[in-house]
Amino acid sequence: MPRVTLEVNGQNRAAQVPAGATLLEFLHDGLRLSGVRAGCEEGTCGACTVLVDGRATRACMITASACQGRRITTLEGLAHNGALHPVQLEFLRHASLRCGFCTPGAILEAVALLEDESRPVTKRRIRQALAGHACHCGMHARIVAAVEEAARKMGRLHGRDDQARDPGGK
Ligand code: FES
Ligand code: FES
Structure with missing residues (x-):
């Protein structure tokens, strides 16, 4: 081989x-x-x-x-000098885990999104990025909330909640 x-x-x-x-x-x-x-x-x-x-x-x-x-x-x-990445911390705080099978992939998707400084991050973009991550435990809404909070704390969340313009939530 x-x-x-x-x-x-x-x-x-x-x-x-x-x-x-x-x-x-x-x-x-x-x-x-x-x-x-x-x-x-x-x-x-x-x-x-x-x-x-x-x-x-x-x-x-x-x-x-x-x-x-x-x-x-x-x-x-992902952790740096023993400190968890802000996205990891928010996943813990929002209890976005159940079996945890989907968690690493969703975290890394979110990290890529939040660390790409070439484009602003909005709630809509967060939902779009995570839409392709299946969570069979029904934690999807909590995962999105965790990433939104991480984006806020990293100073990366732009714009108001665009829910009204994006009723589909994707
Ligand atoms: S294992 Fe790669 S996308 Fe499902
Ligand atoms: S937490 Fe179990 S699949 Fe997402």
């Missing part, structure tokens, strides 16, 4: 994975990173989301070899 080396959470990490293995297989099966969840494995549930060069990416939809030389961040790499 080919050996692939990637920068994961600031360190070069190597694993032997089958030819054509996905980034999900590399991280979850090869490196045993439990914060990378294997859900649908066909790009629809969002559970496997990680950051690739800061962008939210479904790890089941890209090969590990395509990520050579790129910066991968998983849930395990």
Whole structure:
């Protein structure tokens, strides 16, 4: 089996994975990173989301070899000097967890959104970003509330509540 080396959470990490293995297989099966969840494995549930060069990416939809030389961040790499990321803190405060299966992917999606300074963050954009993250425990509204609060605390939330202009809530 080919050996692939990637920068994961600031360190070069190597694993032997089958030819054509996905980034999900590399991280979850090869490196045993439990914060990378294997859900649908066909790009629809969002559970496997990680950051690739800061962008939210479904790890089941890209090969590990395509990520050579790129910066991968998983849930395990989000805390800084022992301090949780503001998004992680708000997930804890809003009790947005039940089984927690969807949580890492939703957190990383939110981190990518809130740390992208090229575009303003609104409640509508938060809902859009999280719409593709399935939560079978019915925690979706709490997850959105946690991300809104993190955006507020990071000074990234712009505009008034656009609920009136966006009755669909997506
Ligand atoms: S496991 Fe990748 S999107 Fe569902
Ligand atoms: S908390 Fe269980 S799937 Fe979301």
